Amino acid sequence: MAAQIWGSEKRARRRREISAKIAQMPELHDSKPLPFMTREEKIMESARKLTILTEKMGQIIDPTDPAELYHLNNEVLGLEGNPMALHGVMFIPALSAQASDEQQAKWLPRALRREIIGTYAQTELGHGTNLQNLETTATYDLATQEFVLHTPQITALKWWPGNLGKSSNYAVVVAHMIIKAKNYGPHPFMVQLRDEKTHEPLPGITIGDIGPKMAYNIVDNGFLGFNKYRIPRTNLLMRHTKVEADGTYIKPPHAKINYSAMVHVRAYMLTGQAIMLASALNIATRYSSVRRQGQIDKSQPEVKVLEYQTQQHRLFPSIARAYAFQFAGAETVKLYEHVLKEMKSGNVSLMADLHALTSGLKSVVTYQTGEGIEQARMACGGHGYSMASYISEIYGVAIGGCTYEGENMVMLLQLARYLVKSAALVKSGQSSKLGPLVAYLGVKSEPTSLIDRIPNSGFTEYVKTFQHVSKRQTLKAADMFFGLMEKGEKREIAWNKCSVELNRASRLHTRLFIVEAFVRRVNEIADIRIKEALTDLLHLHVNYELLDIASYALEDGFLSASQLDYIRDQVYLYLGKIRPNAVSLLDSWEFSDIELRSVLGRRDGNVYENLFKWAKSSPLNKTDVLSSVTQYLKPMMEKARL
Ligand SMILES: CCCCCCCCCCCCC/C=C/C(=O)SCCNC(=O)CCNC(=O)[C@H](O)C(C)(C)COP(=O)(O)OP(=O)(O)OC[C@H]1O[C@@H](n2cnc3c(N)ncnc32)[C@H](O)[C@@H]1OP(=O)(O)O
Numbered sequence: 001m002a003a004q005i006w007g008s009e010k011r012a013r014r015r016r017e018i019s020a021k022i023a024q025m026p027e028l029h030d031s032k033p034l035p036f037m038t039r040e041e042k043i044m045e046s047a048r049k050l051t052i053l054t055e056k057m058g059q060i061i062d063p064t065d066p067a068e069l070y071h072l073n074n075e076v077l078g079l080e081g082n083p084m085a086l087h088g089v090m091f092i093p094a095l096s097a098q099a100s101d102e103q104q105a106k107w108l109p110r111a112l113r114r115e116i117i118g119t120y121a122q123t124e125l126g127h128g129t130n131l132q133n134l135e136t137t138a139t140y141d142l143a144t145q146e147f148v149l150h151t152p153q154i155t156a157l158k159w160w161p162g163n164l165g166k167s168s169n170y171a172v173v174v175a176h177m178i179i180k181a182k183n184y185g186p187h188p189f190m191v192q193l194r195d196e197k198t199h200e201p202l203p204g205i206t207i208g209d210i211g212p213k214m215a216y217n218i219v220d221n222g223f224l225g226f227n228k229y230r231i232p233r234t235n236l237l238m239r240h241t242k243v244e245a246d247g248t249y250i251k252p253p254h255a256k257i258n259y260s261a262m263v264h265v266r267a268y269m270l271t272g273q274a275i276m277l278a279s280a281l282n283i284a285t286r287y288s289s290v291r292r293q294g295q296i297d298k299s300q301p302e303v304k305v306l307e308y309q310t311q312q313h314r315l316f317p318s319i320a321r322a323y324a325f326q327f328a329g330a331e332t333v334k335l336y337e338h339v340l341k342e343m344k345s346g347n348v349s350l351m352a353d354l355h356a357l358t359s360g361l362k363s364v365v366t367y368q369t370g371e372g373i374e375q376a377r378m379a380c381g382g383h384g385y386s387m388a389s390y391i392s393e394i395y396g397v398a399i400g401g402c403t404y405e406g407e408n409m410v411m412l413l414q415l416a417r418y419l420v421k422s423a424a425l426v427k428s429g430q431s432s433k434l435g436p437l438v439a440y441l442g443v444k445s446e447p448t449s450l451i452d453r454i455p456n457s458g459f460t461e462y463v464k465t466f467q468h469v470s471k472r473q474t475l476k477a478a479d480m481f482f483g484l485m486e487k488g489e490k491r492e493i494a495w496n497k498c499s500v501e502l503n504r505a506s507r508l509h510t511r512l513f514i515v516e517a518f519v520r521r522v523n524e525i526a527d528i529r530i531k532e533a534l535t536d537l538l539h540l541h542v543n544y545e546l547l548d549i550a551s552y553a554l555e556d557g558f559l560s561a562s563q564l565d566y567i568r569d570q571v572y573l574y575l576g577k578i579r580p581n582a583v584s585l586l587d588s589w590e591f592s593d594i595e596l597r598s599v600l601g602r603r604d605g606n607v608y609e610n611l612f613k614w615a616k617s618s619p620l621n622k623t624d625v626l627s628s629v630t631q632y633l634k635p636m637m638e639k640a641r642l
C-alpha cells in the first residue's frame, strides 16, 4: 500500500531508509517538543537543523529528487516551515522557469549551493489577489540601463512573502514594469535585499517580519519597501519577456507565463495537503483504537471509540479523501511537469487547461483537508485540543493553503471562466473542440442515474452521475450568466451576479476529477489484496461524496429517493467494511513518530503515560509556585482575607 501511496515500491523503500537514517541522527531531532518553544527558539532550532542538513543532506537523500527532499523536510524540519521554505518552494522554481539560460547560469548554482537565500515577493499590504493593481513599480532608466524599484505608498509594501522578513538576502520581486511612461504590467525581477557579508538590509530597502500568525510561525513572513532602489536591466527575468538596452519590450508567448511559480506550488501542494490530512487522521485513528469510553452493549466492557459508527463516519470518509487527493495530486504533478517542459520549448497551448485544473483542485483539496483535520481533532475529544496531539498545528498549516497561492473563491472563479467557455462551445454545437478534461460536457447523459440498477457496473454509473451533476450545474450557471448579458447586463456585473452558482460548478467539476483519478488508480492496481482494500475505500468515497452533493442530482430527478437510500446504506456498509483496515490504511503512509510530533498519535499507542510525561515537561511546571502567583494572585487573596 505504501508503494501505491508514494508512487512505487522504490519510493516507499527509500522513504523507509531515509526515516531510519534520520532516527539514528539525534542532532536532527527536535531538542524539545515544538509547542514548548517560543517563536524565536523554534526559528533558532530550525536554522540549526537546516545547516546540519546542508552539510549532511547528501548522506541521507538524493538532493536532486524533490520527493526525497520533501520527505526529509517533513521529518526533520516539520510542517511549521523553516528559514528557507520559500527558497525551495518558489525562489528556485521561479528562476528555473522564468530566468534566461544566461541568468540561470549566474544565479541558480549559487541558490542550489545555498550561497544565497531567496524568496518570492509578490503580495502587498493592499493587494494580493488582484495582481493588476499591485503598486510596486520598476521604472526603466534608459540613461543607466537600470530599473528603479519603488514603493510609492504604504499599501505598496510587499507583505506576506515567506522568509522575506529576516532570512532571505535575495528575492524574485514582482513589480509593474514601466518603460518610457508605458506600464507593461507585473513582471518578475531578481533583487538583492541584504549585504552578502553582513546580512544588513542594503540602502534603499526597508524590511522586517510581519509578526506571529495562526500557524507557520517558524517562517518569517515579511514586509519590504523600496526607496528608488536600482537594479541592472538584466535583473528582469528574461526567459520569456525581454527588455533591450534601448527600452524595446519583447512580449512573452503567453500573457500569464510569468505566473508559473504560482502554478508550480498549486500543482505540488495537493500531495502536501493529502499528507497533512493523512497525518491528522493517523493520529486520530490510532488514538481512537486506544481510547476506551462507554459501552455499545451494556453487558460488555468499554469499547474503543473507533467502534462507534459516528466516529467511523467522522474519520473514514476523510481517509478516502486523503488517498483520493494523493492520487489526483500525483496525476497533476505529472501534467505540470509535462506542461513546464512544453512551455520551456515555446509551446504554451496547455497552460489554460493546467491553470483551470490546478485552480479548482487547490481550492477543493485545501478546503476539504481543513474540514477533515478539524473533524480528526474533535474525534480525539479533549486531548485533541491539547498541543500534545499536534493536530491544531497541522490544521493551522493546512488551512493556510486556502489563502496562499490564490484565495480559494478567486481560484474557483478562474476555473469557472474555463467552464463557461466550454459551455459556450457545447451551446454552439462545437463540442468536438472541448479539451479532454471537459469532454463530458458535450456528452448526452441518460435521463436517470443507473446506480443500483446495473449489477457489477463497477464505478461507471457513479462517474456518470458525477458527470451529470457537474454538466448540469455548469450549463445552468453559464445560462444564467449568458441570460443576464442578453438582458443588457455588463459582462463583469453579470459575472458577479452568477459567481456563487459558477463556483458551485467549479467545485462539482473538480470533485468529479478527483473521483475519476481515484477510479483510474484503482483500475491500474494488479495486487489483489491492495486492490480490494482500495476498492472498499473507493466505494465509501463515491457514495459519501454523492450523498454530500445529492441535492444537485435530486432536483432534476436524476437520482430518486430510493437511490439515495441505497447510497446511504452503501456508506454504512463500507464504514463497517473499512473498520478492520482503518489503522493500517493510515499506517501505510509510514509516518514516523519523529515526523508526526504527536503524543496522541504514537505508533506504540502508549498514550496516557506519555501525555503525563509531556505535561510534566511544560515550562510552567519547572516551579511549584509561579511568579504570577507570588506577585499578583497571592497578594490579592491575602488582601481579600483581611
Ligand atoms: C517539491 C515541492 C513541494 C511543494 C509543496 C507545497 C508546500 C507549500 C508551502 C507553502 C508556501 C506558501 C507560499 C505561498 C506563496 C504565495 O502565496 S505567492 C502569491 C500567490 N498569489 C496569488 O496566487 C495571486 C492570485 N491571483 C492570481 O493568480 C491572478 O491575479 C488572477 C486571479 C489569476 C487574475 O490575474 P490577472 O492577471 O488579473 O488576470 P486577468 O487579466 O483577469 O486574466 C485572466 C485570464 O488569465 C488566465 N490566467 C490567469 N492565470 C493564469 C495562469 N497561471 N496560467 C494560464 N492562464 C492564466 C485566466 O485563465 C484568464 O483567461 P481567460 O479566461 O481566457 O481570459
Ligand SMILES: Cc1cc2nc3c(=O)[nH]c(=O)nc-3n(C[C@H](O)[C@H](O)[C@H](O)COP(=O)(O)OP(=O)(O)OC[C@H]3O[C@@H](n4cnc5c(N)ncnc54)[C@H](O)[C@@H]3O)c2cc1C
Pocket: 086, 120, 121, 122, 123, 126, 127, 128, 129, 130, 159, 160, 161, 162, 216, 221, 400, 403, 404, 405, 406, 407, 408, 409, 410, 413
Ligand atoms: C501562510 C501564507 C503564506 C504566504 N506566502 C506568500 C509568499 O511567499 N509570497 C507572496 O507573494 N504572498 C504570500 N502570501 C499571500 C497570499 O498569496 C495572499 O494572501 C493570497 O493570494 C490572497 O490574497 P489577499 O490577501 O489579497 O486576499 P483578498 O483578495 O483581499 O481576499 C479577501 C476576500 O476577498 C475575496 N475576493 C478578492 N477578490 C475577489 C474577486 N475578484 N472575486 C471574488 N472575491 C474576491 C476573497 O475571496 C476573500 O474572501 C501568503 C499568505 C499566507 C496566508
